[in-house]
Amino acid sequence: DGGITQSPKYLFRKEGQNVTLSCEQNLNHDAMYWYRQDPGQGLRLIYYSQIVNDFQKGDIAEGYSVSREKKESFPLTVTSAQKNPTAFYLCASSVQGEGSYEQYFGPGTRLTVT
Amino acid sequence: DAKTTQPNSMESNEEEPVHLPCNHSTISGTDYIHWYRQLPSQGPEYVIHGLTSNVNNRMASLAIAEDRKSSTLILHRATLRDAAVYYCILSPRISQNFVFGPGTRLSVLP
Numbered sequence: 001d002g003g004i005t006q007s008p009k010y011l012f013r014k015e016g017q018n019v020t021l022s023c024e025q026n027l028n029h030d031a032m033y034w035y036r037q038d039p040g041q042g043l044r045l046i047y048y049s050q051i052v053n054d055f056q057k058g059d060i061a062e063g064y065s066v067s068r069e070k071k072e073s074f075p076l077t078v079t080s081a082q083k084n085p086t087a088f089y090l091c092a093s094s095v096q097g098e099g100s101y102e103q104y105f106g107p108g109t110r111l112t113v114t
Numbered sequence: 115d116a117k118t119t120q121p122n123s124m125e126s127n128e129e130e131p132v133h134l135p136c137n138h139s140t141i142s143g144t145d146y147i148h149w150y151r152q153l154p155s156q157g158p159e160y161v162i163h164g165l166t167s168n169v170n171n172r173m174a175s176l177a178i179a180e181d182r183k184s185s186t187l188i189l190h191r192a193t194l195r196d197a198a199v200y201y202c203i204l205s206p207r208i209s210q211n212f213v214f215g216p217g218t219r220l221s222v223l224p
Contacts, residue, residue, distance in 0.1 A: 004157075035214075040216070041216060042201060042214030042215050042216050042217060043158070043212070043214040044214070045211055045212070045213075048211065058211065059213075088155075090157050090158070092157070100146035100148070100163060100165070100205045102148070102160040102163065103150075103158075103160065103212065104160070105157030105158050105159070106157050107156060107157055108155070108156065108157050110155075
């Protein structure tokens with residue numbers, strides 16, 4: 001089945017450690033996105049990538065880093081510089097082009113940092 | 115980015131129609147209107163989107179005001195599985211950068 005996978009579903013880390021969240025898609029989409037969601041809030045865009053080897057900061061990029069070496073993969077690293085990393089992280093992908101296209105979301109990774 | 119305003123919560127009875135409103139008075143001429151919904155602890159799910167004309171699909175209908183400053187998502191017969199948070203989002207034509215507000219939490223009563 002085509003779709004987006006995120007792993008792991010739950011992740012626990014100690015403060016001060018970097019952690020990398022995985023996102024893979026087999027939809028052949030050019031664009032991929034990372035969002036963060038805090039309890040009771042909407043999603044906020046962290047980073048997005050419209051093509052391999054290129055990505056742009058979203059609204060809350062500080063303390064995060066990404067890479068896009070392959071079309072299928074867009075891993076997110078939460079660094080120790082992120083002040084409040086505990087959150088629900090969602091990855092999405094979409095067709096890229098003129099017009100507006102639906103974004104397909106993964107199941108999310110819930111990160112807890114203590 | 116253009117913003118949207120939605121009621122915090124709404125309630126509906128099962129098997130009745132539901133009209134979820136969204137105001138977007140600062141919408142630009144090239145902004146698309148998207149609707150997504152999210153169940154607890156899951157990723158959002160696409161519902162419908164449109165630009166100027168009303169749109170229908172198997173999940174819902176989207177009614178867009180003539181001046182495009184508001185829109186309404188219509189669920190024709192609510193089921194218990196439709197209970198979710200519904201987000202109304204404006205998407206510029208070129209950019210896919212969605213701005214999610216807090217959405218409307220829909221409760222469906224049996």
